[in-house]
Amino acid sequence: MEQARKRLATVWLALLALLALTVAGSFTVTGAASAVVSFGVAAAKVALIFWFFMQLRTEKGLIRVFAVGAIAWLAILLTLVTIDKVTR
Amino acid sequence: MTDVPINKRADPNDIRDRGLSETPEERASYLRAGHTLRSWFLTTDHKRIALLYLVSVTFFFFVGGIAAALIRIDLLTPEGDLLSNEGYNRAFTLHGVIMVWFFLIPSIPNTFGNFLIPLMIGAKDLAFPRLNLLSWYIYVIGGLCTLFVLVAGGVDTGWTFYTPLSSMFAHGQVVMAATAVFIVGFSSILTGLNFIVTIHKLRCPGMTWGRLPLFVWSHYATSLILVLATPVLSITLALIAAERLFGVGVFDPKLGGDPLLYQHLFWFYSHPAVYIMVLPGLGVVSELVTAAARKRVFGYWFVAGSSLAIAAVGFLVWGHHMFVAGQSMYASAVFSFLSLVVAVPSAVKVYNWTATLYKGQIAIDPPFLFAASFIGLFVFGGLTGLVLAMLAVDMHVHDTYFVIAHFHYIMVGGTVSAYFGALHFWWPKMFGRTYPMVWGRIMALLIYLGFNLTFFPQFILGYLGMPRRYHVYPPEWQVWNVLSSTGASILGIAYLLPFVYLLWSLRYGPPASANPWGAAGLEWTVPSPPPKENFVETPVVDYPAYNYPMEMEEGARG
Incomplete structure (x- = not known):
């Protein structure tokens, strides 16, 4: 403790x-x-x-997958917004 | 449906005979487990919370409907003679805000999802029953904030709250409206979280992923979107408030911001939100189609997988809302391609439903009529979506009534048909009473006709160039607008009908058996209405989903 x-x-x-x-x-x-x-x-x-x-x-498997999923979705947001921003 | 002999009057000489006013199943059901207001407002029973949602979303459906009626009456004439310009802006904004966040998004998941998911997977409740109740209270607080906006003068930005209009120019209750949507977002997140954990953890023995009803699969996909997308909307609305109240430069170019960034963030949520609205409807239709055809669904894994594919690909298409907003043409080309891709899993579903119906013994009952309406209207709405995804055509029809017609085909033709289909299919399960089939059939047909008369002319108006959000238009377009308003009146009457015959059925409807449609699925194994704890004994599943008897054709018999 x-x-x-x-x-x-x-x-x-x-x-x-x-x-x-x-x-x-x-x-x-x-x-x-x-x-x-x-x-x-x-x-x-x-x-x-x-x-x-x-x-x-301390967690394993599925819970970690969900956490990585959140990061992956943030990456989608940032990547596709960046594609617009840098080629505008 | 198997008819129960109508023998509803109690024998006046026998004090123990209660006639049809209360059946033994009803006496033991969740409906009678507590009669106080407290037993409803502090309940953690998923079935009661589903009914709380049913009442609340119905209320908001009619508030949003009144706004729609005002819009359609104003559009009867080319002049804006019913509402002022500001009044018109406020009417369509509230129509959008209320219908999207307070009806469409919670409609099927929070009523039927709440009621049915535990019953379908053999659980006693959702994983977090108190969180479920909290979710309803958050929804109600968000709803009250919206009603406050309504009486405090309204908001005129459109349901999309585009900047810089919402951050700099609009005079209405922008912050309050955004707060309402912000609050109701948490209700969505909690419901999504609850469904995900429930589906992972509370399936009964033998209920493997491959045996889940497709309704559950589609709610699982919806829940993933609710959890992944809604926080982005919350942050975006908080940023608007920060810019409007404290002058923090996020979207205002003068302060170093980027107005298009708002649209990126907003549609990163709001396009997937379209799938939040329609995926549960797709799940409902899978159930209605198999039950109507009395056949196993064709291509179970394809239908289940297509829900997940729609949820995932649906996150990659948001830029198609910004083709003419100054987005780079390279990004637009990518978004255009991805928008075409999302049609593939949607088409998979339609093909599989059709193949399921093929050689089925189809019962032309109200749920099937709603499902058939859904399929037709969804295909039409989806195909016009492909038209809009083409860069060149979108230049012509962007922000016109073509877009309005397209998304109403998906959201009203699709989701609202599925909602009423679900209501007519599971009503006997929820309340233990059957309703007059003929009225259900009439309503389904009226909705189909009224809907097409309302929205098909809008495709033509849009193609001719009538922009959305205008209430003054050239006189030559009046005929299409009058047709549309006429259709809307039919639709309005059709939506009011169930109030009569469904409420009538609560008292006078013949009692429903446990499985009045002869459908497969765990929810049909418990009495109608279900007992408080759903299952007296935890069920064990040792058979596939949609376990309808296989029939061999004559020549195929060995």
Whole structure:
């Protein structure tokens, strides 16, 4: 129990650190690199939340498939919107 | 349907004879398990929650219908002499908002899905009964917000809330209307989640995936869309509110936003939402067709798989709403192709239904008439969808009455026919009473005729160039509009008919047996109406879905 609490606290602190990185990145990095940094940090945050807060590390099979499904559908949205945006 | 001898008067000399006012099945059923308001409003029984939804969606169907009536009366003449321009905008916006989110999306899943999925898979309830009740309350709160918008002056953006109209220019209750839709979205998400978990976890012994009724398959596919698409709509509406209230630049080009981004996000939800509306209808029709033909469905796995294929491919076609909105032509070409692809699984279903009916012993009962109407209208609506998916033709008919006619063929001709088909098919199961078949047949025919008279002229109007959302038009188009309004009156009368004979049947209808249609499926093995706990003993399934007896032709016998 104690260990679980410590783990959650560590993950939370890691998320706060990543948030700080996003804010810092928005001031220091510009242009295309800015998008790479913000999306990269966001992906790291999502991974932490999926793995620890949503407890996918202890789940198996079908539940993980559903979680990956959500990511896949987000990828569909972003890919097809990007096709429009870059060829407009 | 097997007729039960009508002997409805109680013997006045025998105090124990209750005549037909209450049958023994009714006494033991979910309908009599608690008589207080509390037993209804705090129920966690999926069957009672289904009835709560039945009453609520019927109410909103008629509110949306009144808006439609105002529109059709105004369009009787080329001048806008019934409603002001603003009033007309508000009428069609509320018609769309109410019909889409408060009738079509919850109609079949939340009433018939709720009632039937546990019965069809041999479960006592849904996986999360309290979440199910919460979902209804969220729906009601969303509905009350919409009614507030109605009395507080309405909203005039169209049901699509396009930016920058909705974020910068509209003066109506945009934020409140968006809030209502935002709220009702959570009801959809919870219902979808509940169905997915129920279908995965609560199937009775022997009820393998290959033995699930196709109604359940189509609801599974619908639930996936509900869970995957609805959050995107919620986020999009929240972004509108953020831009309108706090000036955050998301869609407004002046603030660095992109107006087309709104349409991308909106249609990423709303096109799959079309399949949320029609997939449950497809499931209903699969049941009605097999029951009417008394045959196993032709190509079970193809029909089941086509539901999943429609759900998946339906997510890839949203850009066809933006062919003339400034979307890149390369993206448009991709979306055009993908839109044609979605016709394939839809056609698979129609072919399989037809093959199921082939050499079936078809009973021309009301449910079959609704199913047949559905198939015809769905094919017509689907084929005109292919016309609209072609880039060049869409240039000509975009935002005209051609589009209005197309999607009404799918949503009203399709989904509403399926809804009434389901109501007529499962009514004896839900309430334990049968209704006069002849009235059901008359209603089905009136709906078919009224529907075509209302919407077919709109294809012609659209092709001639009449834009949607206008109430003033050149006089030469009046004849088509008058035809359309005449059809709408027939449709209106037809929709009111069931109020008479279905409500009559609740008291005076002959009691229904457990399986009045002679149909296959677990829901027909329990008494009508079902007992509170559905099954006294957990059923065990050791036979395939649609286990109708096989008949061999004379020459084929060995």
